[in-house]
Amino acid sequence: QQQVKQSPQSLIVQKGGISIINCAYENTAFDYFPWYQQFPGKGPALLIAIRPDVSEKKEGRFTISFNKSAKQFSLHIMDSQPGDSATYFCAASNRETSGSRLTFGEGTQLTVNP
Amino acid sequence: DGGITQSPKYLFRKEGQNVTLSCEQNLNHDAMYWYRQDPGQGLRLIYYSQIVNDFQKGDIAEGYSVSREKKESFPLTVTSAQKNPTAFYLCASKRQWFSGNTIYFGEGSWLTVV
Numbered sequence: 001q002q003q004v005k006q007s008p009q010s011l012i013v014q015k016g017g018i019s020i021i022n023c024a025y026e027n028t029a030f031d032y033f034p035w036y037q038q039f040p041g042k043g044p045a046l047l048i049a050i051r052p053d054v055s056e057k058k059e060g061r062f063t064i065s066f067n068k069s070a071k072q073f074s075l076h077i078m079d080s081q082p083g084d085s086a087t088y089f090c091a092a093s094n095r096e097t098s099g100s101r102l103t104f105g106e107g108t109q110l111t112v113n114p
Numbered sequence: 115d116g117g118i119t120q121s122p123k124y125l126f127r128k129e130g131q132n133v134t135l136s137c138e139q140n141l142n143h144d145a146m147y148w149y150r151q152d153p154g155q156g157l158r159l160i161y162y163s164q165i166v167n168d169f170q171k172g173d174i175a176e177g178y179s180v181s182r183e184k185k186e187s188f189p190l191t192v193t194s195a196q197k198n199p200t201a202f203y204l205c206a207s208k209r210q211w212f213s214g215n216t217i218y219f220g221e222g223s224w225l226t227v228v
Binding site: 006034036041042043044045046049089100101102103104105106107 | 118145147149155156157158159162172204206208216217218219220221222
């Protein structure tokens with residue numbers, strides 16, 4: 001299975017709060033898990049990525065938590081700001097198959113209220 | 115500046131017409147990809163190319179065609195056989211298909227059937 005399931009579909013958070021987006025995958029051959037941020041009318045941009053040999057990666061206010069046994073990973077945005085309002089996509093790939101193409105989740109529309 | 119340029123930004127297609135979306139990159143990347151984005155469905159892979167003069171079908175290739183005659187160019191043709199072409203189309207590239215490097219996206223092209 002190549003699917004990546006993402007939840008929630010939409011999320012509203014108050015300024016300063018924590019935003020949490022979850023993803024689950026089925027293909028145990030996936031070895032690269034990025035998160036992309038997309039603003040309206042723009043292409044997605046890489047936010048942060050993790051490989052399955054670590055359980056957590058933090059870059060500024062953004063943290064990926066990875067649970068290999070559960071085949072789940074999540075994005076945490078600490079101290080959420082109105083400028084974080086965007087659509088977030090999780091993705092997964094396997095470098096050895098199919099051109100290392102990314103399989104994307106359905107996306108989460110995040111709104112951070114001031 | 116290095117990057118991926120997609121054109122046109124907005125395109126209108128009449129029923130029965132073929133249209134071509136341009137994608138040019140000056141990043142010296144080997145791999146290039148075309149994704150389609152519909153609301154609530156994430157990004158779906160149309161075609162990808164690992165190297166010049168080679169390309170592979172993705173998950174939703176029916177009604178689309180591509181060519182890869184030059185390393186920097188990967189145009190997508192939406193043919194009249196594509197029954198529901200109205201969508202946001204994203205071109206992307208990666209330095210080498212087999213590596214874990216970041217996939218970079220262009221700004222996208224909106225295609226509307228009139």
